[in-house]
Structures are given as C-alpha cells and as structure tokens.
Amino acid sequence: MIAQTLPPPYYAVIFTSLRTEGDNGYGAMSDEMEALARQQAGFLGVESARNEIGITVSYWRSLADIKNWKANTSHLLAQKQGREEWYDHYKVRICLVERDYEF
C-alpha cells in the first residue's frame, strides 16, 4: 500500500481532487485506470487515500513515461469524463523525487 519505489531520482505525480456527489461510475473507472497505469512503461507504484479530499500519488521512472500515460487513449477518455462528471476541482503536480527515507 506504501509504494516500494526504487532509489531516487524518480518522478511523482500528485493528484489532489474534490469529487462531485454520487459515484456515477467513478469507482469502476478509477480501478480500471489504476490497473491500466500499472501496465505502463516506467510505472513504479501508486498510493491513494480519500476522505474530505482525495490524494493519489503515482510514481514514474521519467517525465516521458508520465507524458505517455497522460496521452493514453483510454486515460484521455477517463480524464474527459473526470472533468465533466466526477471532479469539482483537481490539481496535478509533477515532481522530481530527490530523496526518500522510511521507517
């Protein structure tokens, strides 16, 4: 559940969101997109939690891998439906992970 990523440097995409009311197919699509992301080149892991807001952090080997995933046809459709139906507001941050440690 805590992603076991490789030693830095690698990339993180922090996706923070406020959902609309109701499921409207969101849960199924979210599971499907996570399964699809796991199959992409350069995917290193994902962590997700939601209560008042949702935070999903996905980890990637490179910026090119992130760009490819963003442009994936099924993912583009999900992004469109996300803006139309599922999200009131979201913010995406593309980050270079410089250092990590754990307990």
Next chain:
Amino acid sequence: MIAQTLPPPYYAVIFTSLRTEGDNGYGAMSDEMEALARQQAGFLGVESARNEIGITVSYWRSLADIKNWKANTSHLLAQKQGREEWYDHYKVRICLVERDYEF
C-alpha cells in the same frame, strides 16, 4: 483543502503512513503539528487524506525550509512519538515540484 501554492518551482514532502491501532493521542498531536507547520517560514500549504493509508503532502518554498521544520524541537518530539507509538510504517519523499495545473 486543495493547497493554493505559488507557481513552481517549489518543494513537496510526501508523507505516506500506516497507523497503529487506536488513537493514543495521535489526533490531537496531528492537529497541533499542522498548526505549527503553518507558522513556519516557507510553508506554502498542506493536503491530507486517510483511509487504508494516510497521505499528507506539505508544500515548501525551499529545501532549507523543510530542513528547519524537520529540526523544530516540538516536531522532533512528535517524530519520535510517531515512530514509538503511532506509525507501523511510513515513507517520506522530498520532491521538487516542476510543474502544476488544475481544473
């Protein structure tokens, strides 16, 4: 709830954790630490969500600001108690936010 940070570059600290059973003073300390973090130089915002795992992302102007907050005396005590009582496992990632966008 979604942090309104300044234009990149800035820094993010992604803190992902698995809690132990029971509260054991965690909730109160967590609120206290968030209030204290907000008073630190270079603090830009924080986002937090928890269900199976907890994800807290705090945003900072620079690495020096992150280092100062990590070394804050009250925060050091909280970190110690975190390792002894509140967390089964956690991972910290220090990241340079290169790009962001929102909807």
